Amino acid sequence: MLALTREISSAIGGCQLTHLAREPIDLSLARSQHRDYERALESLGCTVRRLPADETMPDSVFIEDTTVVLPEVAVLARPGAQSRRLEVSAVAAALEPLRPLFHVESPGTLDGGDVLVIGRTIFVGRSTRTNDAGVEQLRAAVAPFGYAVDTVSTSGCLHLKSAVTAIDERTVLINPRWVSRQPFQEYRQIDSDPSEPGAANVVSVGGQVIAAASFPRTCAHLEEQGVRVTRVDASELAKAEGALTCCSVLVS
Numbered sequence: 001m002l003a004l005t006r007e008i009s010s011a012i013g014g015c016q017l018t019h020l021a022r023e024p025i026d027l028s029l030a031r032s033q034h035r036d037y038e039r040a041l042e043s044l045g046c047t048v049r050r051l052p053a054d055e056t057m058p059d060s061v062f063i064e065d066t067t068v069v070l071p072e073v074a075v076l077a078r079p080g081a082q083s084r085r086l087e088v089s090a091v092a093a094a095l096e097p098l099r100p101l102f103h104v105e106s107p108g109t110l111d112g113g114d115v116l117v118i119g120r121t122i123f124v125g126r127s128t129r130t131n132d133a134g135v136e137q138l139r140a141a142v143a144p145f146g147y148a149v150d151t152v153s154t155s156g157c158l159h160l161k162s163a164v165t166a167i168d169e170r171t172v173l174i175n176p177r178w179v180s181r182q183p184f185q186e187y188r189q190i191d192s193d194p195s196e197p198g199a200a201n202v203v204s205v206g207g208q209v210i211a212a213a214s215f216p217r218t219c220a221h222l223e224e225q226g227v228r229v230t231r232v233d234a235s236e237l238a239k240a241e242g243a244l245t246c247c248s249v250l251v252s
């Protein structure tokens with residue numbers, strides 16, 4: 001498994017914020033935590049390829065939002081935040097040798113953080129970042145390959161994957177306060193701890209997960225349910241409303 005990551009821009013202090021108040025971000029601590037995250041990916045068998053930062057793009061470390069990579073095609077997103085749209089071209093260049101590319105175009109907007117792929121079902125959060133035209137363009141791009149696209153509403157969070165992520169093709173980790181359980185009723189549902197709102201966002205590689213150490217109850221609960229958990233400290237990027245999936249694009 002290849003994991004694309006992107007170095008943290010020295011402009012991260014000017015990141016987009018939706019739910020949090022701005023706090024200073026310690027760039028060197030953030031970079032060291034990001035390297036630990038990359039090491040965690042490597043420990044789960046990924047080969048990490050880090051793209052260079054762009055100093056004019058504060059949020060470019062959150063590479064997940066720029067694309068949805070499937071075995072058959074890479075859909076290049078058109079991020080909902082205008083300041084993030086130029087992030088896509090470097091990711092497109094990295095993916096071009098690996099997949100046919102499809103570009104979401106205006107008036108569509110789509111953030112990869114709103115797209116949860118589980119087998120042949122693709123759940124898309126209708127958020128402040130992803131609009132109906134973006135969802136329709138994604139649907140058209142993936143329908144030829146047999147994927148069904150289901151739209152899901154969220155409340156209180158930035159992206160769908162803030163509220164629910166897949167551990168494997170049968171199991172989701174969910175925060176039912178931010179997203180309804182109903183669209184996910186065919187899956188085994190493990191709840192994040194109610195006292196840890198952002199904890200439903202984990203990176204899964206082969207059924208093992210990378211989870212934020214700041215959510216100890218959810219980590220322990222996952223382990224009780226038989227899931228192997230690698231903990232990483234991601235406190236600095238959390239101040240930029242970045243979770244764990246946002247910092248990589250997995251290409252199988």
Ligand code: CIR
Nearest residue numbers: 015016062113240241242246
């Ligand atoms: C933003 O607001 O776009 C960034 N500050 C955080 C993006 C986090 N991405 C994600 O959850 N997929």
